[in-house]
Amino acid sequence: RTVYLDGRFVPFAEARVPIMDRGFLFADGIYEVSAVLEGRLVDNAAHLARLDRSLSEIGIRNPLSSEEWTRLQTELVASNGVREGLVYMQVTRGVAERDFAFPAADTPPTVVMFTQEKAIRANPLAESGARIVTVEDLRWKRRDIKSVALLAQVLAKQAAASAGVAEAWMVEDGAVTEGSSSTAFIVTGDNRLVTRPLSTAILPGITRQAVLRLCAEGDLRIEERPFAVEEAVAAAEAFYTSASAFVMPVVAIDGYLIGDGRPGPHTRRLRELYMGMALES
Ligand code: PMP
Numbered sequence: 629r630t631v632y633l634d635g636r637f638v639p640f641a642e643a644r645v646p647i648m649d650r651g652f653l654f655a656d657g658i659y660e661v662s663a664v665l666e667g668r669l670v671d672n673a674a675h676l677a678r679l680d681r682s683l684s685e686i687g688i689r690n691p692l693s694s695e696e697w698t699r700l701q702t703e704l705v706a707s708n709g710v711r712e713g714l715v716y717m718q719v720t721r722g723v724a725e726r727d728f729a730f731p732a733a734d735t736p737p738t739v740v741m742f743t744q745e746k747a748i749r750a751n752p753l754a755e756s757g758a759r760i761v762t763v764e765d766l767r768w769k770r771r772d773i774k775s776v777a778l779l780a781q782v783l784a785k786q787a788a789a790s791a792g793v794a795e796a797w798m799v800e801d802g803a804v805t806e807g808s809s810s811t812a813f814i815v816t817g818d819n820r821l822v823t824r825p826l827s828t829a830i831l832p833g834i835t836r837q838a839v840l841r842l843c844a845e846g847d848l849r850i851e852e853r854p855f856a857v858e859e860a861v862a863a864a865e866a867f868y869t870s871a872s873a874f875v876m877p878v879v880a881i882d883g884y885l886i887g888d889g890r891p892g893p894h895t896r897r898l899r900e901l902y903m904g905m906a907l908e909s
Pocket residue numbers: 661806807808809810811831832833834835836869870871872
């Protein structure tokens with residue numbers, strides 16, 4: 629497997645980042661993940677736009693243009709022969725003697741890119757639906773930035789793993805913020821699609837954006853508002869979205885079945901619609 633590190637394609641085993649990298653010492657960096665389907669990047673322009681925004685919000689200059697990012701991603705996907713999976717991109721504030729404040733302005737950011745093969749379309753979990761648990765949202769107040777500081781999400785996902793389920797939805801003041809690595813949605817009995825509005829409380833999901841766009845034509849009314857765990861448990865359907873899960877049905881929350889405990893019709897249709905869009909991109 630080849631990876632990209634600071635301007636070069638190198639073998640995976642030879643890619644090394646110095647211990648003084650600010651990503652390692654301070655989690656001072658951001659990341660992005662695009663899906664690959666049939667060898668092609670899915671909704672990649674939107675991911676690169678979010679990458680650019682994350683960088684600008686923390687004052688790191690984007691070291692590459694969108695065209696350069698795309699060319700490098702495409703080259704890496706091709707050289708690793710990835711048909712289905714992910715491209716992971718990370719940019720940190722670079723390598724400097726340890727000091728909280730920013731290093732000298734001419735410090736080059738560290739740029740890392742690697743691919744992972746993963747079954748996205750033929751994911752058996754999408755057939756059965758995922759069971760999830762809820763946990764307290766322990767994160768900082770700028771969750772709109774795709775920061776590599778992911779300790780709260782690591783603990784949330786481990787709580788899910790320990791419970792033998794796929795995902796954890798994080799909860800703040802009684803309302804669901806989002807999944808540990810996904811956006812949370814419910815469908816009410818009267819055909820409303822409910823998801824939290826964009827703010828600094830959640831990451832602006834790229835898959836969320838696509839699903840809301842796809843919904844515009846259907847029979848679901850979109851309601852962007854916070855929802856409580858109790859409302860989710862009582863909902864007709866629930867699902868979560870991410871670049872790596874696409875649209876994933878949720879069939880149980882904290883052990884309570886959603887609907888009849890099987891993926892709902894709206895969720896299945898949205899997964900199909902999203903898949904169609906992804907294959908065209
Ligand atoms: N929220 C969080 C906290 C995430 O980590 C992710 C996955 N990156 C998402 C939402 C979903 O975002 P996207 O659809 O852009 O993958």
